[in-house]
Amino acid sequence: MISPRMGLWLRGRLSGEPNRSIFGTGQPQKPEKIVLHAIVDSEFAPQPWMEMIEYVIEGSEIHDQDIVLTAHLQEEKFSANDDGSGCMNLLEIARALTHLIETGKLPRPRRDIRFWWTTEIASEYRYFADHPEEREQILVNINQDMVGANQSQDSRVQHITRTPYSLPSFLSDVVESITELVILGNSAFLSVRQAQHIARGTNFSRPILSRLGTRDRYNAMVVPYFDSTDHLVFCDSIIGIPGVTLTNWPDEYIHSSDDDLWNIDATQLKRNAFIVAASALAIANAGDGDIPRLAAEVYGRACERIGRDGRTALHLIESSSPQGRVEAYKTARSLIHQAVIREQKAVRSIAVLATGGQHGPLLDQFAQSLGEQERKWTNLLDEFYRQVSGGAAPPSPVLTDRERRLAERVPRKIGTVGEYLQAVRRIRPVAALHPIMRFEILNFVDGRNSYLDIFRAVQAESLSVGEYYYGHVSLDAVEEFLNHAVEAGAIAVGEGK
Template sequence: MKMPKLPRLVCFAFLLSSSIPPGFAQDAPRNLVKNVGAVGRHLDGKTAMRAVAFMQNYWRHAGNQDFNLCMDYFATALRAGGFAAADSFFRLSVRDTLLPQARAWQPFDAELRLVAPIDSLLHSLAQAKMSLCVNSHATPLPGASMELVFIDSIEIAPQSLRGKAAYTHQPPASVFERAVKLGEAAGIVSSYLPDYNQPAEHPSSISMSSIPYIDSPSVFAFKISYGSQVLLDSLMRQGKVEVHASVLAQFTPKIVREVSVEIVGQQKPEEIIVLIAHVDEPGANDNASGCGALLEMALTLRRLIASGELPRPARTLNFMWVEEIATVRRWQKSTPRVFDKIKAALVLDMVGEDVVKTGGSFLIEKTPDPSAIWTRPPDEHTEWGQGDVAEADLRGSFLNDLFYAACEARARQMQLPWLIKTNPFEGGSDHVPFVHNGIPAILAWHFTDVYYHTSNDDIDKVSASEMANVAVSVAATALFLANCSETDAVETVRLLSKRAAWRIANETQNNLRSNDSSENRRILQAWLKWYEEAFDSVASLNLGAGGKALAAEIRRAQEGLNRLAKER
């Protein structure tokens, strides 16, 4: 959905989602707040913005030439920043993975031109990367002219579209079976744009789409803007319309390049905090912003740790530039023992929106808690929609409240009008395989803005300061998790305890608005159980010896939660 734009503020303020109690940052662990300040003094988003400027020129389909070229950009920048394959502490890894059953798609040039009844360029790859659909085949040189047939209101007979282009207002993949396999169309032209992209208000936007991959016949598909749809619809009402399509693209064996750097832990190097961003997708915000922010984080932390301004981490920090979701799944399958040592994952996906221009807001998608199943005020889902979460899958965790506290601390320190919101777990990004394997993971993102997955997702909609805010918050949280002493852990339990009290009070109010007493009890019990487990989860972070103080604090927190529940 489109979020309201931030007002211009002339005095200090930060804006909080109604799903978080005010003053939450005042209860944040002291070293978490300290990390926010230490990293924030040296991270301004400029390095991230340079990465966005580079990446936005390339159609990054996993394993293609553009994707691997962007991976090389990060590897080069990381080497220049002091990471090396031979370094036992600041370690760089570049790996190519051949996926023999898959194909990488690389577009080079494409153009869709109206040739009758008028001659006019509709769209080109050079002007809008999203105008050519993923898995489009090359056309014979110099392209082909053909009649455009509107198929949404006709019955398609076998071979009836041979030598023609099928025109639709639907997603191209949804008509592929009818138009190509049945009608044998040479190509598809689609004007589909989701409602949240507001086509009438943004008539130049073209949304990203794909068609199924087939070896033969060679088929292309173009996406057009709402403005072009209006033109074509008008012309087709008057008579026959012809277009000329030319596509230069190729399919190659899929060799996915992956780049990662580690800042190896001193005390427990086998335990890992993952920071991750996917390189695939062609947009500036999606996800050049996440990749750029991750780069600036890695370089900043390496510099501060090497200079002694920050301590060496006890646990390993692993920064990863990957193929979305698939890389993490391959990692889990290939080295499950290593994967099982991951303490938490922090995912950066679409972190750079200039919210004044896009109308969006920064979101923290939580590792699954009961709001993913019972979404009651003030929690709400985005337009992505509810994820697939069962009650048995819920595991209480320290991560949601801790990361929110880091973001709020950043807002306080910078006196920022930063809108920080949360949403229940939904899925769709790199946090999914971590969560499905029992590892707490949050997604730092922005959604939905009117430019999401469109040709207007350009660098002019990306904000260096927004990337810096997210990057500082993520880096500070990762450092805290990597160096969590017993004192840190005790303070984390206290933070969770106050958050739990707020949640129970909030759910009690929700119960007063509902007549289903049985369901109300079930929801309240789910939250009680989730926070009891969240308290317990903090014990796994403690790097200190003994742990008696922490055990006592966890016991007090759980007893206090139970007393509070009985009062309700």
């Protein structure tokens, strides 16, 4: 078995693509003919199979808001990191928590914690197709896929995702907060050393180290949503459960015979296990007394994110040509509006953890405050537009004839979970759209959002994160993809909201 890097190199030689490796020239090369001799040893299984193993730590009070932790089992013989690391971490978290609870060192969590070892993605889709009622039973998902990589090899970074913009949730901020604690506590800072706040024998202030592991820093970052592993099933809007994943990337050894124990670091396993276990316990135990703390965390981070989107909105106007400034202004206004909608939903998602109603006004107050930020940013964008346009007044938000037509087309999903998932497979892709943007277009289909609303939502998501990450989103591409979804029988369209 060859590595992905070798495969890309061979593909480049065959196609004549420029060699962009570290030693490459970046110039087109002459296509080559490559002759291979291969002996294939294969067999056909008598019938398809699928794995799904579950272990449950029962909660003491709440049994309809489960925390589900996942990792997948089905990879090939050499799969130490992908995803033997996730499976073993999941097993160790289950073992450790069970032992601590049974010995009285840790109180039983209020909510159930479920551990799933699966056939990646397929098991979860099959499970929810067979048991659609389980969608109401599960509160959040945290997935582990490649969490043991020795980070000194191949410049690996531990990525921790947020939920997609179609599914804002307190889960993202809980996991991000705990992740930041581990990153900062396991990175070296000169000022921390000068303050003598480092632990003896390390360069870290709050080290998490394994006796048999490295003493490397924790090279990790929280990133916008990506898919390609189990949490995507939960984030699919037909399921509608907030999910995040811990997945290292890049990994040149993935799906190759080099994905073996020699590149596993017990220290990184331990750090990632800590993040998952701490996040799961924090959510499993959350109650009314935790609502103010969670609200402060989510609201504070929401303000930061809106601020970043505001900066992008200003640059959209500033960098536009005089001919394109009106459209840039409309896009900037839409970006801020979508940001506020997203963050208001994130704040209000906390309400699901409350057993009483005393903190409802607090969450409403925070959501209202975010709405006031939209008004402030709109006024700022108006004034900024005048400044860069020589005093010209900003355009009024009037829809074009095409936008009015698309605002009247309101799609909704049709069929059972299983029928919908089958129909989605039949949707013809639109090459101009990033696969995750196609996923998000369907996620924003809720029977209330129009074609125009969906375009504005995914366009804002791409601009907020960066087109380098999600690609460019155009109205033409969104309309075309939604029409393809109608043809495939995944959605139906009504007129008017």
